Amino acid sequence: MNEKTTADLEKLRGLIDGVDQQLLHLLRKRLDLVAQVGAVKHGAGVPIYAPQREAAMLAKRREEAANMDISPQLIEDILRRLMRESYLNEKDVGFKQVKTDLGHIVVVGGQGQLGQLFTQMLTLSGYQVKTLDKDDWQRAPELFDGAGMVLVTVPIKVTCDVIRNQLGQLPETCILADLTSIKDEPLNAMLDAHKGPVVGLHPMFGPDVGSLAKQVVVVCHGRNADAYEWLMEQIQIWGARLVVADAKEHDNAMQLVQAMRHFSSFVYGLNLCREQADIDKLLQFSSPIYRLELAMVGRLFAQDPELYADIIFAQQGSLTAIGDYLENYQSALELLKSGNRQAFVEQFKQVSQWFGDFAPQFQNESRAMLQSVNDMKAG
């Protein structure tokens, strides 16, 4: 580079620095304004996540951007990122308490990560929360006395036993709820153990989400839905979306997506380990798509093996799903070995047809994801 080029670049970079200063001030201003919106909503008990308002606002900004020859997707992506930040900050304000005369809540398994998250959210909403852990059972009668809700979030392998053996003596008006990732058995166990209101919940997110905004909570109704209507409203105030489902239907879907995919990711990791793959080298070669896939496999092995074994071993149905996958894998491999390229192409087309409009939709979605993975790359 000659001196003139260097000087030109320096000058432009100085101007960009100035723009970025203004940008930071604007971000600060916007975060403060949205925090004020949060405070007003908090006072009025309005949910923090308002999908329609959000969609209308984004549509307007996209239009304005287009008029200024700015890509509408750019302003949408930036505003979505900003909204995430604002949702995170909502926690500092706290949330409206929907049910003020509930009595206290007992979180059974309150030392687990999910238990801690719900304890935090309930506390931020003004509820009195007591936790009961595995060494606290001698205190149980005292803790359950006067409880308005008992929320079960213990390891999946002991959930049904805990419900059956320990939760048969709750106050009759007390709500019994659980957060287990399978729903049919725990729900039946709760209905058997307790005569009062019962509801099964499955939060479809990890305990490390910063905010519940836009996250999904599956609800399987048990008994006396009127009595826990406030809880549904409370969860929505936290920003989550409720999806009501039949417990069996939920479990079947989970076997297909969760148990099966968990297991095949586990095997993928095992496979890399046995082949003594060089991860550093794989990453060097990796395109965004493979980097993403490696990350999805690797993240599994940062988790607690016990917890993970619990999920895999919890459901008899998973075994069937996992076995079916093996059969399909074997038959596809046979095709490959026989060199029957045409049959392979035919099968591919069948699956494509079955995916229908979802295939291109997924392609678009994943393109956006991959672009943001690429954005994250450092030198």
Add this chain to the structure above:
Amino acid sequence: MNEKTTADLEKLRGLIDGVDQQLLHLLRKRLDLVAQVGAVKHGAGVPIYAPQREAAMLAKRREEAANMDISPQLIEDILRRLMRESYLNEKDVGFKQVKTDLGHIVVVGGQGQLGQLFTQMLTLSGYQVKTLDKDDWQRAPELFDGAGMVLVTVPIKVTCDVIRNQLGQLPETCILADLTSIKDEPLNAMLDAHKGPVVGLHPMFGPDVGSLAKQVVVVCHGRNADAYEWLMEQIQIWGARLVVADAKEHDNAMQLVQAMRHFSSFVYGLNLCREQADIDKLLQFSSPIYRLELAMVGRLFAQDPELYADIIFAQQGSLTAIGDYLENYQSALELLKSGNRQAFVEQFKQVSQWFGDFAPQFQNESRAMLQSVNDMKAG
């Protein structure tokens, strides 16, 4: 909501709208300034992607943000998104031509998507590009006459045949290069067919990337590297990063990540299809992580079955990798069936140890990805 709440919210939203107007103007200004930087770099032939400058700039902004009580990650994410936009716009300016006395370039297979992308990039850099497609072979002698480079990007199943049968009569100083996703066989075929400079390239990205900034191109040197040094520089000016690799090593790594993962995603789709899964319902239940995984599977089936079969059938080594995976799957399933939870946990721990520091690193990376997947959710 009462009237006061509604009025308060309206007022705040009006103020937010005002901030967003200023934000759009600032974005416009920043894009224009970066475009000027691009023009200066273009004139001087400096690569558009400058990792060190980028890292230094982000570090500075993060510090400034922290001083204003703004999350450093927020400003970094927004600036990275803005940089992507600027890279996209670079194309409008064109790129410096490193080699001005090359003669013309022939892209063999120029109607394919990757061929079109490279034709576009080369043309934007001032080179004269002629394309040769499968019906054009009678024009080959005329097209090759005086060519400075021939770039092969034909379907993988015919690559080596095309090289062996059609490219034996190139001018001796002509560079012969290919873009095939396997490297060993095509590189050897090129070295056999042509006595002049030879280089194998594997662009590690799909033809739908908007910009080559930060993307990886694998380089397998063949012969007379001096003669194609300009090409290496040219690709870097487009913003890509070069990774030099041994062809066999590259192919082995690709079998592990690419062929194997492609195949297991294919089986996953086949499995969903055979189980007649209800995609709508699966999506409703899906947490960000499963939505991402479904999208990665589904995107496969939006692609061309023939192209896909080519990739799977191209390498004998893939078959071994795919078979090894099957064996590991079977033995893990046996463990599951026998109910040997402890052995399963042990195996899990072994793999975790093998992943070492990569496991938590992948967990952090994927957390960021999953957050941006969640940001994209509409109501």
